[in-house]
Amino acid sequence: MTADGRPRRGFSARLRILAWLLVVMAVALGSVAFAVRAILIAEVEGDGIQLLEQEAREFEQFAREGLDPDTGRRFEDPGRLLFTHLRRQHADDDELLLGVEPGGRIIRQDREGPYNLPDDTAVLRRILNAPGPSGRTASPAGEIRWAKVDTAGQRPATFVIAYFIERDYAEIDRMMRVMGAVSALALLGGAGIGWIVSGRILAPVRLVRRTAAEITEQDLARRIPVHRRDDVGELAATFNAMLDRLDHAFATQRRFVDDAGHELRTPITIVRGHLELMGDDPGEREETMRLVSDELDRMSRIVEDLLLLAKAERPDFVQPQWTPVTELTSDIYAKVRALGDRDWVLDGIGEGDARVDPQRVTQAVVQLAQNAVQHTGPGDAVRVGSALDDERVRFWVADSGPGVRPEDAERIFDRFAHGSGGGRRPRTGAGLGLAIVTAIAAGHDGTVRLGGAPGKGATFELDLPRAGRGKGQAS
Template sequence: MTDELPDDDVFYIAILNGDFYKSNPRGLPDVMDFDSPLMQRWEKLTKPSQEEEDFDDENIDSVLYIAEPIRINNEIMGVFVVAHTTAGERQEALDAIQIVVEVTIFVLLFVLLLTWLISGKILSPLRLLVKTAQEINESELTKRITVQGSGEIAQLTTTFNAMMDRLEVAFSTQRDFLNDAGHELRTPITIIRGHLELMGDDPEEQRETLAIVIDELDRISRFVDDLILLAKTERPDFLKLEVVNIATLTEELFTKAKALAVRNWQFDTSATGTMVVDRQRLTQAVMNLAQNATQHTKESDTISIGSGVSKGKVRFWVQDTGEGIATDDQKRIFERFARASNSRRRSEGAGLGLSIVRAIAQAHGGKIYLKSILGTGSTFTIVLPQDSTKEVPLDK
């Protein structure tokens, strides 16, 4: 048999025939002493009672009790009481609340610290981004941000760096363009001014000077027209697309090209079917290629024009047996104001013809390719999609 003592705040009390008994070995609280008012009230009970008594004592707080009169032969001989003081439970509750509050405060502080550290790590690239953006100006476009990680901040950094790459290229191209354009305009203006300053009173000399001035002004006009055309290629309304017959268009291109100069013109194969294209712009591109071919060939050389279709792509080519283009020049021949260094002739243009051809091809979603062997000849091929995703007007 195992004896179990009650908890320190649980008391078993009995009064029998005037004798006082208690189960808890420690002393009873004063409120439950033999002479206490509570004990006297228990002694007078004639029926069971279950109540809670509040006391102004922090060591007791309140007393929960069950009191049962002891009857022997229907005569009340005493009372049996089970009492429980709630101060301990109240203190446990307060201790638990204090622990919860302390833990909550600690967790909040930890979360705040962690948030501060994480936000600092997250915002660091953004601060660097802002700092870099503030340092950027027209003369300093080389600043870049180191990409770290693979999250959204890294993607933003990559996008920013890519934007800076495009800006740097754009500003560099603009500077080169202005320098080259200034050079191209300065030459004819110098020629015009020099002839006008030296022009005398002789009518014949005046006519010759006037002819030179008009020729140089025409050159400037062509140059300005080419610049305007290159600027227009970036506009969404640059192309006026229509459905054209490829074979018919190829024949038209060949017929127009033959009128440019006396050469051994050859008509190669022609593709069949239709395509969506801006007829005027494509004609302009092919005529530029044909004109370029005449400027780098002799009368005895051959210039061939043809077209073909393969896998949804339409090819138009201009092939010549002229002087060809050096390998180093082929890499930059489509840039603005570029000319082949090996060319024995000076073309009348400003070096914008092939840039215009490339811009027209790119506006159609296509490309231009060059295959050339120095001393053998060159082949320029424009490759365009046969069908365009842009809307085209219906034939009436």
Template sequence: MPAPGSRQVQTESAPESRRRALSTARARIIGWMLLLVLGALSVLTLVTWRLSVEDVDRRMDDALRGEIEEFGKLTRSGIDPATGQAFTSVKQVLNVAITYNLARPNEKFIGYVDGTFVYQSRQQAPVLLADDPNFTALVSTVDTPKEGVYESAAGEVRYLAVPVRLANDPREGVIVAAYFADQEREDVNEVARLMLGAGAGTILLVAAGAWMVAGRILRPLRDITVTARSITDTDLSRRIPQPSSRPGDEIGELVDTVNAMLDRVENGVAAQRRFVDDAGHELRTPITIVRGHLEVLDPADPEDVRDTVALVEDELVRMNRMVSDLLLLARSEQPEFLHAEPTDVAALTEAIFDKITGLGERDWALDHVADTPAVLDPQRITQAVVALADNAARYTPEGGRIALASHRDDDVVRFQVTDSGPGIAEEDRERIFERFARGGSGRRSEGAGLGLSIVRAIATSHGGRVTLDSEPGRGATFTVEVPVVAAPPHPGRHTEGGR
């Protein structure tokens, strides 16, 4: 049972959480896409339907006016077109007008005399307007032309009523042309319904397409999640698969950025591991020496105490130097390690030469000076060349020749240190650049074997390299080669070594 006051937190499994997160993101994408498509289709359907309805209404109104105009011509002439004789009654006028004018579908002609229905066209209608007392009261007794809209049992009716009179007939007639508007608009409504049905099908197709597109868009994000969950403190090598992307592709840029971040993390962790491994490997020996001497120390023997203290002090100095070198190598992989600035190579070479001549009684020579400007870190270059000169002095006997030179070739500046020491065997030329490694010259250096590793780190931080030209018995030439304008080192490039 959990301790009192403790909280139980239920967490869902990683695959379930990932699926839920991606499904939510995918649902949002699909939802917004469908909302936009639905809005566009709704606006298109509504606008099309309204324009079509207005066109139908305009045609109905034009047709009503045209019919009434025909009726007007007939009454104005006063002649029955069937007999050629003059009309004798209003009722006769209405009968001829309704008989000779063929009503269109959904159109109806109705005649009234003294407010009473007398004639109507033969076309079938949804309702009999002649039997509708409200409509009859509305139009049967008008004394001036009247048009309007009436809501019948069959829906909207658009009508135009015109009075009919004859000089020889005191009775008053009315002829009405009416359209059943809802039925006339049925074709337009059917088209709108078809558009809505097609829109629904389009929505389904868009949803399916959006589902697949959203899945492809979110796939790199899923890969990022999977990769991030698969990375452990012991395995940092996993990278996100790079999709085929074009310039400006945000997802591709995200993947590149995350992969670059993972490279930096892996390099940083690797540097830490190397530092810990190297420190543990190399510090174990002096610690063991100090512990061994302290265990057998005789406190009552002053001489033994003095010798032990001297030995411990010497080992501590060596350990301090070793840790400082390891820290320097660790910092060499950081961007702030290098501080490049415009530098006069000739003045820098001469300043370095003045410093190295105090390293020992050797035949120091300044062979060549490159009179050229460059953008580099003068302090780091000085540190590297002095380390090479110190390394040469250790392996060159007193009176032996050690030469310094600098050269400019195209876009590269070279600093060379040549000694007349024992040289380096071919099988040792790569190994001496590894950390804590030393050449097989027969003499053991007092250093920790990190000198050439530091030199390589400095050259690499400039975007350059260190080369070695040597033959056993004929000395060695180390060259620090850097660009005229210092370039950042390649990510993941590490330096190691020692002679």
């Protein structure tokens, strides 16, 4: 950890990817080289054994079936047999053929072998005295693989085949050195290619890091271009989605602060002004306290409404559940009748169930009924009802007030907006009621519609999907 508590910067992801790539390549190339060497050694060993066995079989067959070219009969002299056979054989470069007569005289081919074995009596004696027909022994020229065949008769002779395998081993070692050099070049080439490819793969990641470092609360508009449909592209898309959520959250926060500052400034000014001018007269003090209490109540309602609108941005703002519309409508009608002395009419009632949040729907319809009370007088008719079909469920409140002017039809759903048409009572709200109703409708994936005409009352209708879902709810 650094002095400021941040983790120390280690190797970059690009270097780690390159290191792992080189390790994997080195292990793979090393495994291939090990396997190739083992295969080549096995082939050399097999070829040596096959050569010894073949030479031994050829001599045994010649000893059984061969005829002396001078007499035309079977060989009686072992020395003559060995001499004739050796004269007909063509040994390989790493092979030496010789014969040993009963008296110890050595018969050799007229060629120089890889090693002058006949003159090395110690090595030759080890071969002749060995109990088995084949084996291996050391010599100044390296390891020798040998086989021997004894002739039949009273005076047996020995045919010796010697194979010098060291030259094959030396050739394998040379091939492995060449393979090692090629592997080293492959590693260098792989390192270069890996550096370029890892750089291209990690380019969007570096862009994400730089963008994250440059983003501040005041600048959340930057986004990462997504041109790929792979894990890195999904990372960039996820980061952009996170920025969208942050931007929305900060916008909601700023709007809440702005709205609160805008609406609370006036009541705070009124409270301060009355408190500063309050005198000692008891009647004046009582009137001042009444005004202050009213303004504090209004401030409390504004804060509660603003908090509700801020909560409307959350996924759990509405929690839909299957609700009997008949029972919900009856409960709402019973509650709104206490809002004022009006001619309350149950205009209709839907029969069936709808997937809605009953508390939020009640809150929205009660708010619409409260607006109707503010724009009507005692005894005026206010109709409340509901209806539903296979797709939609609707709740409405219709009043007989002055209605809404066309120029106010869209604006009244905004925050802190008031219609220009006067109601029967002075406006006491902050203009957040219809904004709250709109937020509840949006939480259900529904809408709020305005009907009626100026001078003929207003009808507000909450139109929601019957089996719809709210924000953040699983379908």
